[in-house]
Amino acid sequence: MQPDSSQISTLYEQYVPKIQPSDILTIVVTAADPKVTVPFNPVNSISNGNMTQQVDMAFRPTYTVDNNGNIMLPMLGEIHVAGLTRLEAIEKIRAELSKYIKDPGVNMNFNNFRVSVLGEVAHPGSFVLPYERVTVLEALSMAGDLTIRGVRSDVMLIREVGGKKEIHRLDLTKQNTLNSPYYYLAQNDVIYVEPNKAQINNSKLGANTNIIISIASLIITVISVLTR
Template identity: 80%
Template sequence: MLVILSSCGSRKEMVYLQQDSTQINTRFEEFTPRVQTNDILTIVVTAADPKVTAPFNPLSTMSTGNLTQQTDMALRPTYTVDEKGDIVLPMLGRVHVSGLTRIQVIDKIREELSQYIKDPGVNINFNNFRVSVLGEVARPGSFTLPSERVTVLEALSMAGDLTIRGVRENVLLIREVDGKKTMHRLDLTKQVTLNSPYYYLAQNDVIYVEPNKSQINNSKLGANTNIIISIASLIITVISVLTR
């Protein structure tokens, strides 16, 4: 009974984003992820005449109409950002992209391509935009995302949401910036979290949900403790029957 009572949580501890007077002004544009070292980018160049883009899409020229969309995506050229923050593109050579948003990289490459192609189109995607969710969630793990526009709540939903034993007021976000890891705490029970600069995730973010006090206390009860409690209950029952 004591274990059951200690595991009960109040509404204040359990409900997400409880209503208050907070003014929500979250803007994704302010917290757009930026390209980092070791990011893998898929870059496809397009133009009115597909032939002129062939030198800039060395792998995508292998695609044919018989390939599935998934196979075609796998054949598209990818580029890894080196330790200097550069990628090396066909014809263009080194292009510095570290610290830029995806849209800024598109604009920069389009400008470089303009000397070779009239009105070029550039499509860029992160190939390794991954976040990890650990701790008191239904399905912990790492998730590769098709888009960089993802929130902490969306990542938690991919992990099956927090369990009843997860602490919602103190979710830890670990982020690496310029090679240095930083740690930030989010209170998912308050609407002010929607205004946090860490509400939108960046590549390689790690979310950790810590267990509540009752879960920590329960973890101390090992198999031996359960056996002892069972034996003690049996002895008490036997004594109760014999002394009637």
């Protein structure tokens, strides 16, 4: 990123990802007296031979946000969380828990915060993160950085908002990109690094070369058969 006169003023709080339908949330209820949290934290039973073993899943209870933006919590019932940030959802759940527990605590994290990096990077792929604070530069770093053939001035970001795909462009050669509302990523974002013209031309040349070789081989074979 080349320095310029831009003042870096991006605040993560301005662009905190919002909870969306199909998100998977890990939610744990805590309190000074752990016994009062039992009804709010799921416990699974598994069968082990002739014995039924209780396995405490209080550290990993997960809830999927339905198409209406709701989750179903034990005792509390249906709670609408879509459109809220993680901290806003925590406060909403704490307010409901306060009816049953004195000074409850709520730990919540995204369990499926995924970003994908494709195109001209060293290691393209999808990355599932245990946190939601991730920047486009960090995502590219996880993918091994751009190759020398990647276009740095026109990186594509694909984001789904309200069920519709949006495409945004980021110029990584300019410092002002740090002020972009898309510098911080949201869950399920896709980053695509396009190849430069030289790489595109090489790809075309490679394809044409194969065709030429195939045609030449065919001609040589035909001539060989006719001159026997």
